[in-house]
Amino acid sequence: MFGRRRGPARKAAGVRAGSDALVLDGVGRTYRGGGVVALHPVDLVVPRGRFLAVMGPSGSGKSTLLQCAAGLDRPTSGTVHVEGVAIGSLAEAELTRLRRERIGFVFQAHNLVPSLSVGENVALPLMLGGATDGVGARAAVALAAVGLGDRTDDRPAELSGGQQQRVAIARALVTEPAVVFADEPTGALDPATAHDVLTLLRQAVDRDGHTVVMVTHDPYAAAWCDEAVFLAQGRIVAALGAPDAERVHGVMRQLGAGRTVVAA
Ligand SMILES: Nc1ncnc2c1ncn2[C@@H]1O[C@H](COP(=O)(O)OP(=O)(O)OP(=O)(O)O)[C@@H](O)[C@H]1O
Numbered sequence: 001m002f003g004r005r006r007g008p009a010r011k012a013a014g015v016r017a018g019s020d021a022l023v024l025d026g027v028g029r030t031y032r033g034g035g036v037v038a039l040h041p042v043d044l045v046v047p048r049g050r051f052l053a054v055m056g057p058s059g060s061g062k063s064t065l066l067q068c069a070a071g072l073d074r075p076t077s078g079t080v081h082v083e084g085v086a087i088g089s090l091a092e093a094e095l096t097r098l099r100r101e102r103i104g105f106v107f108q109a110h111n112l113v114p115s116l117s118v119g120e121n122v123a124l125p126l127m128l129g130g131a132t133d134g135v136g137a138r139a140a141v142a143l144a145a146v147g148l149g150d151r152t153d154d155r156p157a158e159l160s161g162g163q164q165q166r167v168a169i170a171r172a173l174v175t176e177p178a179v180v181f182a183d184e185p186t187g188a189l190d191p192a193t194a195h196d197v198l199t200l201l202r203q204a205v206d207r208d209g210h211t212v213v214m215v216t217h218d219p220y221a222a223a224w225c226d227e228a229v230f231l232a233q234g235r236i237v238a239a240l241g242a243p244d245a246e247r248v249h250g251v252m253r254q255l256g257a258g259r260t261v262v263a264a
Pocket residue numbers: 031032036037038039056057058059060061062063064065
């Protein structure tokens with residue numbers, strides 16, 4: 001919700017907002033008839049207005065968790081609630097609608113449509129949802145919020161990689177979703193541009209009350225979050241409140257060495 005002010009920049013770990021944006025209850029995912037366990041049943045609660053980092057070594061199940069939580073994949077066990085809606089019980093058409101209207105996505109490859117203008121790319125989720133009134137104005141507000149209000153008519157190819165990622169963030173936020181899922185949003189960016197993108201995500205949480213779940217390998221990116229959870233071999237094995245890069249790095253180092261980490 002644009003303009004709705006929130007409290008301090010960093011919310012204390014464990015503080016629960018009035019209701020939860022995302023709840024995973026025993027969510028697991030296996031492949032090949034159960035032969036490959038990508039995600040053991042995990043529980044996770046993300047209150048509204050929280051910025052969460054999901055971390056872990058390669059193959060630990062981060063993308064699987066994100067895909068199940070975002071309704072892009074159906075878990076083999078457990079339930080996912082987005083703003084109180086059990087998404088597993090939705091028919092495919094309802095799930096598509098929920099994804100379009102209540103969930104925002106930011107990927108490493110920003111997936112903008114090259115033939116559409118920047119403004120049209122941002123307006124796309126609204127138009128796909130059937131909105132007609134005020135679409136251009138809402139897209140303009142979202143673009144201005146990421147500092148690109150003057151680039152509406154440009155094509156994505158005319159923008160730098162970092163600017164394109166900012167457009168992707170505007171597109172993810174234009175529907176004012178319950179949760180934004182970001183999968184390595186800074187993975188392809190230089191440190192200064194990554195800083196800009198993380199500033200925008202942090203601002204979306206603090207200024208506008210959005211909820212962001214971000215998969216990242218980067219301890220410095222995780223340090224922008226209110227909390228970091230760590231996966232190893234398909235299980236959540238640790239969590240850090242108010243993570244700083246050094247502590248995140250320490251946990252990652254231990255996980256890389258295959259040691260069990262006690263939740264901090
Ligand atoms: N479609 C699939 N079929 C079989 N196994 C899969 C499939 N998708 C993922 N896996 C397995 O599930 C495990 C978790 O994969 P996932 O992609 O979630 O890990 P990740 O932590 O996101 O890794 P990375 O950081 O390398 O992207 C891996 O062992 C992977 O090989």
